[in-house]
Amino acid sequence: MNILNDFKDLDPNNPGLWPVSVKAILFIVIFVALLFAGWKFDITKQRDELAGLERQEQEKIEVLKLKQRKAANLNALKEQMKEMEISFGDMVRQLPNATEVAGLLVDISQTGLSAGLEFKLFEPQPEEPKEFYAVLPIKIKVHGDYHKFGEFISGLARLPRIVTTHNVDLKVNPLFKNSGTAYSELEMEMIAQTYRALDEDEEEEQ
Template identity: 45%
Template sequence: MNLSEVNWDINSAGSWPTPIKIAAGLIVSLLVVAANVYYITIPQLDQLEVLEKEESTLKTSFETKQKKAINLQDYRDQLALIESSLGEMLKQMPTKAEVANLLVDISQTGLASGLEFKLFQPSAEIRKEFYSELPINIQVVGKYEELGLFVSGLASLPRIVTVHNVNIAPPKGDKTSASDKSGILTMSAVIKTYNEGDQENVPKKKETGKPRKKGGK
């Protein structure tokens, strides 16, 4: 077969020799398949990969939410316990009107323990989310047992009082031998008490919703 004698006009394809027709058909088929893969199959594969990733994300999210749903009652019970504990702590915080009396109680506790106050300096109020801190810088002088009695007395107060930055040392200017014999020590610390802060930020208790009696006022 002489290829130079073949009329390559596409309109004369019907007169091409059979081998050329077969080759041309194969080439056209390959081009169609390649175009189908490039324009249809590959985008579909990319979309499938995206959907598979989304499916994995949705499964993880579903499993997480399912676990939360299963433990929902436990979470509610835990929340109720936390709210109850927070309510009890808030009850132990003095109101702003009670702060002055609490400061007196702290100083009286120190004096009753046999200590001498060298410094009793309330600092500015520090606001927190549900409460305010009221730090008091103190310096007291007394024996070790009296210092322990003082700290124990603070813990026994009806309102929350905490002790921070404690530093105990012999009094300055005293000879070591004299301080050892007398047992006198100086304690510097920051005592913190707390008040209930702004009422609008304090969690409100849920109303019990007791039914009213008919005909009652």
């Protein structure tokens, strides 16, 4: 009760005359308040630091995951590159060199003759040089029926060298148009393209 009376009788304008007990209690309250404020500030600071460390850790994890994905993609890309190099090498090996072109032209014409076609035109065109190979177009005009044409095209696809067909045009053989008979023979015009590998000197010129 004395302490309560001491608080009631306090003169706020003259704290120097306050009783020792009141001063002690106020000192303890202020000290505890300061301790609590310091503790709360320290805890808040530690929480902020912890949150920052967690963010940094998460960022490092994401960077690591990204690097792992890139590494996995890089390995897959290397495998694809190896497969492409092998496939490309196989294709290049199918390209004849300059000394083999004449034999390939004979193979193309022989394929048509074996299919029963009658050649009206077999005219190699000037080469078209590319980066590492040259295109060899051949104008072809043959007479025959659908079955023979199909056999010819299939035969070209079976040749050991690459031969492609372009601008294929089928029409009735002009000799049969006014004959009064059913059209049994057709005329086919097309461009057959084969390819040859350039030698080192030719590649340097490109």
